[in-house]
Amino acid sequence: MEVLTILWREWIFFKRRFWHITSALIISPLLYIVTFGYGIGDSLIIDGKSYLFYILPGVISLTVMRTSYSAIAMRISISRLHEKSFENYIISPTRMQYLTLGHVLAGSLRGLYAGFLIVLIVSIFGIYLNVGFAFLGICILNSLLFSSLGFIAAMWIDTHYDMNRFTSFVITPMSFLCGTFFSLEEMPSVLKFIIELLPLTHSTQLLRSVVFGKDLSLKSIIIVVFYILVFFTLSVKVCYREDRS
Numbered sequence: 001m002e003v004l005t006i007l008w009r010e011w012i013f014f015k016r017r018f019w020h021i022t023s024a025l026i027i028s029p030l031l032y033i034v035t036f037g038y039g040i041g042d043s044l045i046i047d048g049k050s051y052l053f054y055i056l057p058g059v060i061s062l063t064v065m066r067t068s069y070s071a072i073a074m075r076i077s078i079s080r081l082h083e084k085s086f087e088n089y090i091i092s093p094t095r096m097q098y099l100t101l102g103h104v105l106a107g108s109l110r111g112l113y114a115g116f117l118i119v120l121i122v123s124i125f126g127i128y129l130n131v132g133f134a135f136l137g138i139c140i141l142n143s144l145l146f147s148s149l150g151f152i153a154a155m156w157i158d159t160h161y162d163m164n165r166f167t168s169f170v171i172t173p174m175s176f177l178c179g180t181f182f183s184l185e186e187m188p189s190v191l192k193f194i195i196e197l198l199p200l201t202h203s204t205q206l207l208r209s210v211v212f213g214k215d216l217s218l219k220s221i222i223i224v225v226f227y228i229l230v231f232f233t234l235s236v237k238v239c240y241r242e243d244r245s
Contacts, residue, residue, distance in 0.1 A: 002098040029063045068108050076155065178200035
């Protein structure tokens with residue numbers, strides 16, 4: 001019941017600000033596609049695909065990441081630090097694991113919506129992706145992962161300056177380094193090793209495998225699920241910490 005209440009509250013917020021949210025979600029991925037995709041066009045071929053087709057899974061992956069993270073991190077940070085409305089959850093008899101799950105699911109749904117918008121936009125331009133259960137499943141895992149990370153950041157960080165710093169040092173580097181816009185094969189071995197520790201790398205690789213019709217990497221699936229379990233567990237713990245403070 002607690003989870004449904006939180007989801008309903010977020011749905012009301014989303015419905016009231018539908019056009020503001022939708023327009024904001026469209027701008028960044030559209031710029032990526034036009035700048036990197038149509039700007040370079042068919043002059044660059046990677047893995048036998050045009051560069052535009054190559055970067056689309058990466059753009060979807062990073063957009064789902066940023067949207068899932070920001071949707072939960074900003075909402076909770078504002079309600080916790082300024083509006084003080086998050087205290088209503090904490091002092092209520094709501095169990096912390098359900099409180100966490102409700103917000104994480106709300107953030108992940110926003111991320112899935114952002115991914116759907118990209119698929120819709122590129123289909124208007126005549127680019128059709130292999131969207132099926134595997135594609136949807138990977139997007140769900142990716143959104144749950146970074147929604148959980150956003151919850152941790154919002155509950156752990158106590159100022160907006162530190163929140164911006166966390167985003168700059170964690171989210172922004174992943175957006176550009178995790179194989180979203182280029183192949184990792186030519187990267188220096190040390191840097192490649194570090195990048196392959198990051199969760200978005202594996203989400204992007206899995207999504208690209210689905211779009212290109214390749215076999216999914218069991219290793220990448222395990223790593224993504226591992227990150228989800230770790231981040232969600234930490235989310236519940238920081239929620240309990242807030243409850244005790």
